[in-house]
Amino acid sequence: MNFNKEFDASGMSCPLPIVKTKKALADMESGQVLKVIATDCGAVKDMQAFADQTGNILLSNSEAGGKYIFFMQKK
Amino acid sequence: MTTKKMAIIATKGTLDMAYPPFILASTAAALGYDVQIFFTFYGLQLLRKDLSNVMISPLANPAMPMPIPMPVMMQMLPGMESMATMMMKQKLKKHGVASLTELRDLCLEADVKFVACQMTVDLFEFDKSEFITEVEYAGAAAFFGFAGETDICLFV
Known part of the structure; x- marks a missing residue:
């Protein structure tokens, strides 16, 4: 999937993946896509909850080799 | 959509109990909440410049x-x-x-408002110069002014 920016939250625990995803989105344009990589399994539910509550769109989430990959489109 | 609000009363000053207010406040701010933490009694320790x-x-x-x-x-x-x-x-x-300092900085960066209870600052004879400069000082009535309008209000 194409993306405009990448944020690697590997090794970070709650709430850093969410708080820093929010920060990473701050300087992006509406419609642009942020790729987030996380190793905290709690991020799977949290990233969806973040999208639901902020109006940003979680385009996809997947897991590969112990890493969770998210594509978040800025609203 | 109106902005949601959350208020937290932070009363504990130990390492374990210092985390919940800062974790919840920084997360709520990331979700778009307007957040205020009211620090009282031992929670005031979390406002010191040096958290070591x-x-x-x-x-x-x-x-x-x-x-x-x-x-x-x-x-x-x-x-x-x-x-x-x-x-x-x-x-x-x-x-x-x-770390606590990092989480607190993330809260400040996200405009979480820190209010210190003036009465307990006086009670424990805290020196305000030991606290971070972003702190405002007020009493219970001021807290209710904000808390009364919140969607979530927590006592930690």
Whole structure:
């Protein structure tokens, strides 16, 4: 999937993946896509909850080799 | 859509209990909430510029997981608190949990408002110059002015 920016939250625990995803989105344009990589399994539910509550769109989430990959489109 | 609001009353000043207010506040701010934390009693310790003295005690804290079971008599010995604090900090770091200072900075960056209870600042004779400059000072009535309008209000 194409993306405009990448944020690697590997090794970070709650709430850093969410708080820093929010920060990473701050300087992006509406419609642009942020790729987030996380190793905290709690991020799977949290990233969806973040999208639901902020109006940003979680385009996809997947897991590969112990890493969770998210594509978040800025609203 | 109106902005949601959350208020937290932070009353504890130990390392373990310092985390919940800062974690919840920084997360709520990331979700777009307008957040205010009211620090009172021992919670005021979390407003110090230097947070390195925020500690955890195994004493009277039977739920704290210890590497080896330790009788209460031993937990009373000098240095046990420092040791428990050091171990807890190592554990936090190992698991990628942010330090208190980092979480507090994230809160400030996200415009979480910090209010210190003036009465307890006076009661414990705190020197305001020891606190971070972002703190405002007010009383219970001012807290209700904000808390009365919130969607979520927590006492920690």
